[in-house]
Amino acid sequence: xxxKLKGIEYEYVEEDLKSKSPLLLKINPIYKKVPxxxxxxxxxxxxxxxxxxxxxxxxxxxxxxxxxxxxxxxxQIDNGYYPLSITENIRCLFNRCGR
Numbered sequence: 660x661x662x663k664l665k666g667i668e669y670e671y672v673e674e675d676l677k678s679k680s681p682l683l684l685k686i687n688p689i690y691k692k693v694p695x696x697x698x699x700x701x702x703x704x705x706x707x708x709x710x711x712x713x714x715x716x717x718x719x720x721x722x723x724x725x726x727x728x729x730x731x732x733x734x735q736i737d738n739g740y741y742p743l744s745i746t747e748n749i750r751c752l753f754n755r756c757g758r
Contacts, residue, residue, distance in 0.1 A: 661709075661710050661713050661714070661722055662713060664719070664720055664722065665713060665714075665717050665718075665719035665720065665722075666719050667713070667717055667719070674693050676693070679691055683695065686702040687702060687704050690704060692704070694706055694709060695709075696709045696712065696713070698712070698716065710722060711723070
């Protein structure tokens, strides 16, 4: 969803978690988990790391607040910690903006 929000074209690859592909084992040999973003041949793992990377590496709407303090205090619990700005931006993708 973050790639879509930023307007980035991407290739989605479905992974069978019961029979992990050689590609997954190669790009994430320690944890052997998804999601993994491969950009310029470099793997980025873990959802929040991927979101932060996309936000900094690509132009487009900002995912995180630009104010570092707001980023650290703007969190809610929803199966983990996600910045409110991310959840609001994702809602906007589906035309349910609260703004």
